[in-house]
Amino acid sequence: MAPADLLVRNTTYAQIVARGRVPDSGEVADVLRIAVAGVRDSWRRMHDAHALVLEPSGTEVLMANPFSAVPTPFRVQAAGRSWYANCAWDAFGICAALDSDGEIDTRCPDCGKSLSCQVRDRGPAGSVLLFHCLVPAAGWWDDIVFS
Amino acid sequence: MNLFRSEEHIVRWLDGRRPGQTLTAAQLCDLAHAWWGDRLDPDWRPHSREQNQAILDGLGLTSSFWTLP
Numbered sequence: 001m002a003p004a005d006l007l008v009r010n011t012t013y014a015q016i017v018a019r020g021r022v023p024d025s026g027e028v029a030d031v032l033r034i035a036v037a038g039v040r041d042s043w044r045r046m047h048d049a050h051a052l053v054l055e056p057s058g059t060e061v062l063m064a065n066p067f068s069a070v071p072t073p074f075r076v077q078a079a080g081r082s083w084y085a086n087c088a089w090d091a092f093g094i095c096a097a098l099d100s101d102g103e104i105d106t107r108c109p110d111c112g113k114s115l116s117c118q119v120r121d122r123g124p125a126g127s128v129l130l131f132h133c134l135v136p137a138a139g140w141w142d143d144i145v146f147s
Numbered sequence: 148m149n150l151f152r153s154e155e156h157i158v159r160w161l162d163g164r165r166p167g168q169t170l171t172a173a174q175l176c177d178l179a180h181a182w183w184g185d186r187l188d189p190d191w192r193p194h195s196r197e198q199n200q201a202i203l204d205g206l207g208l209t210s211s212f213w214t215l216p
Contacts, residue, residue: 001193013187051193066183087148092176093183109149110156117150117172122180124172129150131175132157134167137203138216147148 001049008032008042009051012064017098020081022061022069053144063144066093078102078119087147088131095119168212178206 001009011031015023025039032039040059047054053063061069063086068074074085079100085091088106095102104117118125140147150172151157157169170178181202185191194202196215203213 010189010191017187049193066179066186088150089148089175089179090183091150092179093186096176096180096183097186099184104150106150108152108156110151110160113152115150115152119176122176124176127172129152129172130154130157131148131150131170131172132160132167133148133170133212134161134164136167136212137214141216 001046001051004038005042005045008039009046012043012052012061016064016067016083017081020083022064022067024060050141050144066090066097073106075105076102077105089133092119092124096122168208168210174206178202178208181206 008028012023012028015028015031019027025036025043028039029036043052043054043061044058046052052061052065054060055062055069063069066085066089068084068086068090070084072084072086074088074091076083076085076091076094078095079098079102083094085094085104088104091104091106095104101121102119104119106115107113108115115129117127117129135147151160154169157166182199200215203209203215
């Protein structure tokens with residue numbers, strides 16, 4: 001990844017942490033004092049390299065894994081803030097990326113009942129919940145939103 | 148990639164579809180830390196396919212299901 005793209009990438013993630021949400025291209029451009037088009041060009045290259053996922057419009061971020069730019073069934077509270085995750089794996093990934101304890105709230109896709117899991121000291125505190133990955137690894141990026 | 152109350156709930160949700168792989172929450176947490184733990188590091192660099200496969204292998208996820216393209 002080129003240094004300029006890495007700067008945009010690191011700024012994007014720093015803003016996710018600071019704001020508790022994924023920033024738009026204008027917000028990242030303001031922080032870096034560069035043109036919005038420069039941010040969007042970098043994001044496009046990162047999208048093509050599977051370093052993040054753009055919305056279908058191709059201009060704003062949909063998934064800065066493990067963080068989601070849009071509400072999902074996976075809500076994570078950690079380090080005094082909360083974020084949406086793209087999936088259960090990413091929900092734990094937010095605590096991992098922040099190196100923080102946290103709480104993951106979601107719903108069982110079968111029965112719809114609320115599920116909660118505490119993360120303490122890098123582990124699930126007494127959780128008996130199960131994670132199911134439906135799509136084999138070889139196909140994850142065929143449709144990353146579905147995966 | 149979802150969390151479920153139990154194996155019974157997974158089977159019911161699958162509704163006849165071919166099952167994928169099931170991990171405990173502890174296994175998932177270990178995977179998440181290995182996969183995403185460096186995501187906010189200023190010195191982060193993209194993982195290679197080999198690095199990511201090594202993470203999966205290191206956690207015992209060695210079946211063909213977990214083989215990256």
